[in-house]
Amino acid sequence: MADEVASHYGGAGDLAGAIADRLRQAGKDMDRLTTADLASVDEFHIRGRKATLELAASLNLDGNSRVLDIGSGLGGPARTLAETFFCHVTGIDLTQAFCDAATAMSGWVGLADRVDFRQGDATSLPFDDHAFDAAMTMHVAMNIAAKDRMYAEARRVLKPGGRFVAYDVLQGEGGEVIYPVPWAREPSISHLATPDAMASLLRDAGFRIVATEDSTEASQRWFEDMAARMAGSGPAVTFQTFLGADFATMARNQVANLRDRRIRTVSYVCEA
Numbered sequence: 001m002a003d004e005v006a007s008h009y010g011g012a013g014d015l016a017g018a019i020a021d022r023l024r025q026a027g028k029d030m031d032r033l034t035t036a037d038l039a040s041v042d043e044f045h046i047r048g049r050k051a052t053l054e055l056a057a058s059l060n061l062d063g064n065s066r067v068l069d070i071g072s073g074l075g076g077p078a079r080t081l082a083e084t085f086f087c088h089v090t091g092i093d094l095t096q097a098f099c100d101a102a103t104a105m106s107g108w109v110g111l112a113d114r115v116d117f118r119q120g121d122a123t124s125l126p127f128d129d130h131a132f133d134a135a136m137t138m139h140v141a142m143n144i145a146a147k148d149r150m151y152a153e154a155r156r157v158l159k160p161g162g163r164f165v166a167y168d169v170l171q172g173e174g175g176e177v178i179y180p181v182p183w184a185r186e187p188s189i190s191h192l193a194t195p196d197a198m199a200s201l202l203r204d205a206g207f208r209i210v211a212t213e214d215s216t217e218a219s220q221r222w223f224e225d226m227a228a229r230m231a232g233s234g235p236a237v238t239f240q241t242f243l244g245a246d247f248a249t250m251a252r253n254q255v256a257n258l259r260d261r262r263i264r265t266v267s268y269v270c271e272a
């Protein structure tokens with residue numbers, strides 16, 4: 001199953017090279033690149049960089065914080081946190097091609113010394129107990145059946161009292177998901193929890209839930225805008241760079257999935 005998930009995301013070969021080509025085509029100067037220039041491709045979750053900054057505000061970060069990003073993708077959220085709070089962020093991700101691209105892209109924007117990325121599985125983290133002050137995971141658990149192990153691992157590596165933010169796509173009440181979607185081209189690698197199951201999973205892992213926010217309406221508007229841009233000339237550098245041409249179909253399906261409440265987006269601020 002892990003191989004199927006990694007090949008869903010990382011099948012496109014040299015991702016950093018492909019993204020650099022797109023950035024140059026969009027007129028970006030590769031010697032003066034900022035994290036904002038990358039945000040349309042490296043913040044790979046609904047509502048993008050805005051959501052990252054909103055959620056990060058709950059993590060109580062400062063310049064001494066060591067933060068773990070579980071399922072770090074291309075590293076956009078890790079770089080956003082490192083740049084904003086001057087903290088150090090470690091990213092772990094199943095997809096080696098994403099880890100390689102995340103490392104290269106961090107060098108492009110001068111953040112290589114404040115982030116690091118390694119390949120690994122969220123259900124078996126290669127870190128000591130209590131190694132991190134805070135942790136986050138955004139749009140990752142949809143690919144993970146063993147969510148009990150994932151959240152138990154997040155709890156294990158956090159210091160007591162440390163904050164954990166989980167922002168994920170959940171199963172809604174409006175019916176079955178319409179595929180393909182950005183995390184799966186068909187149902188075998190999609191494992192959505194319901195909101196009730198999600199709260200139980202987090203509590204059973206030993207977290208206290210401090211706040212919950214359902215952002216489904218804002219997510220619907222965000223994907224409606226994205227689908228409209230895809231139907232026009234499209235943003236120059238987006239998830240299509242690694243998901244391929246069917247991202248346009250995925251975006252249309254996400255509008256329907258969100259509008260029908262087949263899916264919901266919910267974030268949980270937790271304390272270890």
Ligand SMILES: C[S@@+](CC[C@H](N)C(=O)[O-])C[C@H]1O[C@@H](n2cnc3c(N)ncnc32)[C@H](O)[C@@H]1O
Nearest residue numbers: 043044045071072073093094095121122138143
């Ligand atoms: C939709 S992307 C989100 C990436 C990143 N969190 C972000 O918001 O930009 C989902 C990521 O989860 C990773 N992933 C899926 N299953 C995983 C697992 N079992 N362990 C670690 N990473 C996993 C994928 O490789 C992919 O990078």
